[in-house]
Every structure is written in C-alpha cells, then in structure tokens.
Amino acid sequence: MSKEVTARSARLPLARRSLSDSVHDAILAMLMDRQLQPGETLSIDGMARLLGVSPTPVREALARLEAPGLVRRTALKGYRVAPLLNSDEMQDLIEARLVLEPVLAHKACARKTPEFARELERSMKDQHKAGRGPSFESFQDFLRADEAFHATIARQSGNDFLRAAYEALGGQVQRFRLFAGQGVIDAEQAVAEHQAIHDALIADDPEQAKKAMTVHLENVLARAIAELAEIEK
CATH class of the missing domain: 1.10.10.10 (Winged helix-like DNA-binding domain superfamily/Winged helix DNA-binding domain)
Structure with a gap:
C-alpha cells in the first residue's frame, strides 16, 4: 500500500x-x-x-x-x-442495461406520482450543482446523483424483479471508474440526456421515455468505449 x-x-x-x-x-x-x-x-x-x-x-x-x-x-x-472492465465487458454491461432500463422508464412513466416527479427534479438539480472531478472526492456527488436518477426510475416501475436485476449490475460505478484523475468528462452530455428522459416522464409519454433512455445508454456505451480505447493504448 x-x-x-x-x-x-x-x-x-x-x-x-x-x-x-x-x-x-x-x-x-x-x-x-x-x-x-x-x-x-x-x-x-x-x-x-x-x-x-x-x-x-x-x-x-x-x-x-x-x-x-x-x-x-x-x-x-x-x-x-477488480480490474477495470475491458471494452467487451463494458459493452456487455451496457447491453444488459439496455434490456432493463428502457422498460423500467416506460413502466415508471405509467405509474408517475407527484413524489416521483419531485424526486426526479431533485436528482436533476443535484447533477447540475455536483462537482465533476478530477478526484473521487470532487465527483462523488455527481455519481450519487446519477445513481439516484436511475434508481428512482427503477423503483417507480413497480416491477421488483426488473428493479433487482438493474441494481445487481452496478452499472454507474463501473462507468465512473474510468474518470480517475480526469473527472466526469461527459457530464454535460449525460445531464442533457437525463433531462430528455426527465421531460418525457413528466410529460406522461412512456414511449418517449423509453426512447430517451435507450438513446442515453447507447451514447454512454459509445463514450465509454472511446475512453477505454484511450486507457488501453
């Protein structure tokens, strides 16, 4: 040590x-x-x-x-x-999230409540004000806000089996491991994508919420693969 x-x-x-x-x-x-x-x-x-x-x-x-x-x-x-995920493992992880999270967003939208809307809004505000790096101490609040956003949607889906499967993945923390020493380099893109998901959920549009979540995760995968390529050089 x-x-x-x-x-x-x-x-x-x-x-x-x-x-x-x-x-x-x-x-x-x-x-x-x-x-x-x-x-x-x-x-x-x-x-x-x-x-x-x-x-x-x-x-x-x-x-x-x-x-x-x-x-x-x-x-x-x-x-x-544990080692950092390699490109193939990261792709597998995000593909698993793509199976689960668009469905969770669709279901959550159909079960929207005022408290759910308030929780989403709090997580969006937390993302906007959270630090972005370069040390974990300075970006941990962003990670927690990111996790809270996705977890809130998973809980609101009402499907405990899908929620448990999502929680077992540890998707956000594995993604954030790539930011050591440089900070959350895609923070602005991630927040904008979360905002699109938030807006669809608040507008009671399940199909758009599902689509916005899919777009977000596909973009996360593309960014993660590019970052891993730099790390693996």
Missing part, C-alpha cells in the same frame, strides 16, 4: 456517518481514485490498521464492494481489487 494512500486516507472523515458506512466510503474513494490498483491484494487487517478501525467494518465494506464488482474475493485467498 503506497505512502500516498496512507497519507490521503488518514484525512478521511470516518465519523461523518455510521462507522460501517464511513469505512465503505473510505475504501470506495481509494478504489475510484485508483490509489488501490487493479489486481492489488486487499488485507483486511492492513486496511483496518490504516483506517484505525477493527477488522469487522472493513470486512463488511469489502463484502458490499464485491456486489458492484469493485473487488473480488477468492476462497482462501481473500480480496483483490
């Missing part, structure tokens, strides 16, 4: 939330900023010493980070940092 990780992690405010959540957020920041490199072994005891906590919240945090594919656990060997 590098001196940079030690120095930066020592400044992380672990008391802001519950200890478990704070440890999760601290390790997430290290992963997203690539202070912990893909393939690196993650020692539970070592991470606990670094953060000044017991091994239990670290173990809980790593289990949570395994779900979206940020770390991988091997029996008898422990955890390692």
